[in-house]
Amino acid sequence: MQVGRPRGFDRDAALDRALRVFWQKGFDGTSLTDLTAAMGINRPSLYATYGDKESLFRQAIERYVQVVACHVQGALEQPTARTVVEQLWRGSIELVRNPENPRGCFLVQGALVCSDAAQSVQQALAQQRLQGELALRQRFERAVAEGDLPSEVSVTDLARFVSTVSHGLAVQAAGGATVAELEAVAALAMQAIPAAASR
Amino acid sequence: MQVGRPRGFDRDAALDRALRVFWQKGFDGTSLTDLTAAMGINRPSLYATYGDKESLFRQAIERYVQVVACHVQGALEQPTARTVVEQLWRGSIELVRNPENPRGCFLVQGALVCSDAAQSVQQALAQQRLQGELALRQRFERAVAEGDLPSEVSVTDLARFVSTVSHGLAVQAAGGATVAELEAVAALAMQAIPAAASR
DNA sequence: CCTATTTTGTACCCATCGGTACAGAACCTC
């Protein structure tokens, strides 16, 4: 058993609260006072548990990918390229329905731009966005191999397009777009996704 | 003639420099020290000429719309809906070529999210984005009236889609995408723009 | 030249920033 005074808060629950603050205000717009107030702990507890602000932010990224953006993994397991994209966008749009979630995508707005001091977290987020793009490309490669996408299409470009629309939807959501409006945009964007190759 | 000591710098040139800083670092990530260093002036001159940080930011928005995003107006004057969209995206992507411009769109990344104190500038940028969407919708209404777009399409949704892709491209650009990559995405997105109505 | 007017440079204001020292509180093992 762990000796010493036990921690008085749930580590993941507090991390979730920190994530929401970073998500809503961005790295530069978030102060330690904002964080400790939302997490319900004080600074020494924060530093002892998560390290400094940047370290906390990086843990928030991990948490976001695993807990909030978990629909991405589900979407990638869909049987066809089109359903993958449909589920991806549908799931992203569904996030807006939950009023506990700040509007928009944390991976986009957490630190799209930032002060000089925060550039490493900016790069970390960009890296995560690229990671999503890569996963899509690999999924589309599989789709081509399975005859589910015409072999003429560039899976790289298609993955980048899907990623671009996702990020565009995130900006729209951050600007206050409704679920219905986002769904209409996604439906239009689906027209650019090639249908299954004829056989 | 104006009495008193003459201003020692060019108002618009210094505003351009301030715009670049806000564009690159965002409202929260930009300090007055960053601004005065880039503008080549000191704080009292800045405050006397532009007002406080928020006022300077709002003037930077105006400057951006009129000087940097001027290709939007040109695009709207294209003869058909498709060429409007083509020119819009082409012009936006061209901005990335100029190394003096920070990557991405100022209207998106200037304050996509922010601290509590900066919410009014966040709203001002969102308003400008909506303004662009509105201009597109009106242009598409004209296109429908001219038989240039099928009357079945929702011009509202189409405008929102074009705006969404634009903002997505901006996020891609901010993440380091090349001109060629952005052009490939735009080409794919064009497939969702309806062709001229058959007559 | 003298005065009125405006801009510039220095030097400063207070509030807040991220981060920490330190003492007391709360647990474990013995």
Place this chain on the structure above:
DNA sequence: GAGGTTCTGTACCGATGGGTACAAAATAGG
């Protein structure tokens, strides 16, 4: 209960944030 260990609360640190007071400098009109 004693000793060791870990966490919490307060109170603080130097640095930086946005913003300004004030005097010197530079012009125009007289």
